[in-house]
Amino acid sequence: MNLRAIRAIYVFEMARTLRTLLQSVVSPVISTTLYFVVFGSAIGGHMADIEGVPYGAFLVPGLIMLTLLTQSVANASFAIYFPRFSGTIYEILSAPVSPLEIVTGYVGAAATKSVALGLIILATAALFTPLTILHPLWMLGFLVLTAVTFALLGFIIGIWADSFEKLQLIPMLVITPLTFLGGAFYSVEMLPPAWRTVTLFNPVLYLISGFRWSFFGLSDVSVEVSLAMTLGFLALCLVIVHFIFRTGYRMKS
Amino acid sequence: MISIAHLSKTYASGHSALKDVSLDIRRGEIFALLGPNGAGKTTLISIVCGLVTPSAGTVSVDGHDIITDYRAARAKIGLVPQELTTDSFERVRDNVCFSRGLFGRPPDPAYIETLLRSLSLWEKRDALIRTLSGGMKRRLLIAKALSHQPEVLFLDEPTAGVDVELRRDMWNLVRTLREEGVTIILTTHYLEEAEEMADRVGVINHGELILVEDKAALMKKLGEKRLTLELSAPLAGVPDLLAPFDLALAPDGRELTYTYAAAKEGAPGERAGHPAVADLLRAVAASGIAVRDLRTRESSLEEIFVSLVRREP
Incomplete structure (x- = not known):
């Protein structure tokens, strides 16, 4: 195992975050704060509690998950796409580094950034609404697992994309809508039965549901199903990444 | 390696x-x-x-x-x-x-x-x-x-x-x-x-x-050398005495160029069927041609490379 190579990639990526602190950290924190102000305080003040949880607090897991998914994908996809775009990927491909080590470096850094961001947003949310976390270890577990899974998805997108436009395509047209429709701002119990059934086909629902359960003990689907879905998605991403390195897809000619 | x-x-x-x-x-x-x-x-x-x-x-x-x-x-x-x-x-x-x-x-x-x-x-x-x-x-x-x-x-x-x-x-x-x-x-x-x-x-x-x-x-193998003689007076044509050397006369008649293999085996400048430089100089003197100066030039790797690539279909 070339641990020094993993460290080199990881440190390189984390240094990029520090250079772009405003874009990487401040910007998501401000937009999440705006969500809290508008939906939590202004609108939420007029909404009834959901299963005993004030609407402002109910929003917190969904908003963290929204940021976690989009940031994990964005960080990892950009991290691998940019060296491909600039040509510096030659250095990674010609180094004595295995595919596992490359993925660990890039995905590890992307997941670290989004987990840190999730925790910062959690701390920010605590300023707006009183929060209790019933299962803190499960909360951290879901946070890390989701960050790693979506960073892997981002890595795949970064390999697949051959333009900056494509890089934005899936996060913009797939992930954000699925997150909004996956119960980030409501309980699926609030939907008409037909839409509730449709929502069950949205994989993001299971992530948000499990994560919300770790906060309040409330979930739209059982926590076991949430965990199984998350692990299933993680396994699917790993299979695709394995295929990419085995075939050299868009990396080697 | x-x-x-x-x-x-x-x-x-x-x-x-x-x-x-x-x-x-x-x-x-x-x-x-x-x-x-x-x-x-x-x-x-x-x-x-x-x-x-x-x-x-x-x-x-x-x-x-x-x-x-x-x-x-x-x-x-x-x-x-x-x-x-x-x-x-x-x-x-x-x-x-x-x-x-x-x-x-x-x-x-x-x-x-x-x-x-x-x-x-x-x-x-x-x-x-x-x-x-x-x-x-x-x-x-x-x-x-x-x-x-x-x-x-x-x-x-x-x-x-x-x-x-x-x-x-x-x-x-x-x-x-x-x-x-x-x-x-x-x-x-x-x-x-x-x-x-x-x-x-x-x-x-x-x-x-x-x-x-x-x-x-x-x-050495593929390179060529060129000996150019600058003449004191222009020539109308290459004298018969110099014919065996296959010399090239410049259009203005003021230079004679002798091209030979860079490989030096036996006598200097000698290659199968090519007389030595010393023989050429003796023949030039015997022809009564006055030489003002002379220079030699060896072909570069570039010229060898170009000739090799041109030979390829």
């Missing part, structure tokens, strides 16, 4: 970039790979370095197969790519340390300082890469390639687009590395570069290795 056997590469487009290439590179030599654009030079280097997957054949570096034992093989190689592919927003020293880390080598600030100083980059160690000139970026690419102290260095068109001073610096660096035992493989368009530095030369064209030869032997 590097053993390439029956290597072929056909891209998905159907383009056959390499056709059954076999080549052995000796430890510690400077090997120049020459060829026109699209000949397959970069494909060959890219396969050895792990950037391109071969269609057939095997490559080993110091006995390590580049596919089955890629870690050991790649750890021995440094690559300076043709394009100025550098990061933009990182700092010079950090970027070189990053490269060393990728190759699994422990941090060595003293070595990195020596390396940056040898490439005149130490003053720029904390500069953002995007602020460097093209020449400095080229130096940085070399520093990155040498950061893990490789035993083999690939230089793909190392001096393309760099000024004369930098080119000379790089030549000196390559010589120093060779003295340290590093095996160097360079591709170049500048035949002057190969002529100046290489121990052996390989010529590749249309994906096929046409020739591999010791540079001095190649120039």
Whole structure:
């Protein structure tokens, strides 16, 4: 195992975050704060509690998950796409580094950034609404697992994309809508039965549901199903990444 | 040091970039790979370095197969790519340390300082890469390639687009590395570069290795010499006495040129069927031709290369 190579990639990526602190950290924190102000305080003040949880607090897991998914994908996809775009990927491909080590470096850094961001947003949310976390270890577990899974998805997108436009395509047209429709701002119990059934086909629902359960003990689907879905998605991403390195897809000619 | 056997590469487009290439590179030599654009030079280097997957054949570096034992093989190689592919927003020293880390080598600030100083980059160690000139970026690419102290260095068109001073610096660096035992493989368009530095030369064209030869032997074998006599008075034609020498008379009649093989076996300038220079000079004197001056010129590697490539279909 070339641990020094993993460290080199990881440190390189984390240094990029520090250079772009405003874009990487401040910007998501401000937009999440705006969500809290508008939906939590202004609108939420007029909404009834959901299963005993004030609407402002109910929003917190969904908003963290929204940021976690989009940031994990964005960080990892950009991290691998940019060296491909600039040509510096030659250095990674010609180094004595295995595919596992490359993925660990890039995905590890992307997941670290989004987990840190999730925790910062959690701390920010605590300023707006009183929060209790019933299962803190499960909360951290879901946070890390989701960050790693979506960073892997981002890595795949970064390999697949051959333009900056494509890089934005899936996060913009797939992930954000699925997150909004996956119960980030409501309980699926609030939907008409037909839409509730449709929502069950949205994989993001299971992530948000499990994560919300770790906060309040409330979930739209059982926590076991949430965990199984998350692990299933993680396994699917790993299979695709394995295929990419085995075939050299868009990396080697 | 590097053993390439029956290597072929056909891209998905159907383009056959390499056709059954076999080549052995000796430890510690400077090997120049020459060829026109699209000949397959970069494909060959890219396969050895792990950037391109071969269609057939095997490559080993110091006995390590580049596919089955890629870690050991790649750890021995440094690559300076043709394009100025550098990061933009990182700092010079950090970027070189990053490269060393990728190759699994422990941090060595003293070595990195020596390396940056040898490439005149130490003053720029904390500069953002995007602020460097093209020449400095080229130096940085070399520093990155040498950061893990490789035993083999690939230089793909190392001096393309760099000024004369930098080119000379790089030549000196390559010589120093060779003295340290590093095996160097360079591709170049500048035949002057190969002529100046290489121990052996390989010529590749249309994906096929046409020739591999010791540079001095190649120039001896395929090179030509020209003896030009400047005449005191113009001649209307070549005198009959000089006919055996197959001389060329300049249009103004003031110069006679004798072309002969560079190989000097037997009498000076003699080749099968070609009289010696001394005989020519005696015949010129006997013809009563007054010579004002004379000069000789040996053909360059470039001329040899052009003639080799032209022979190819």
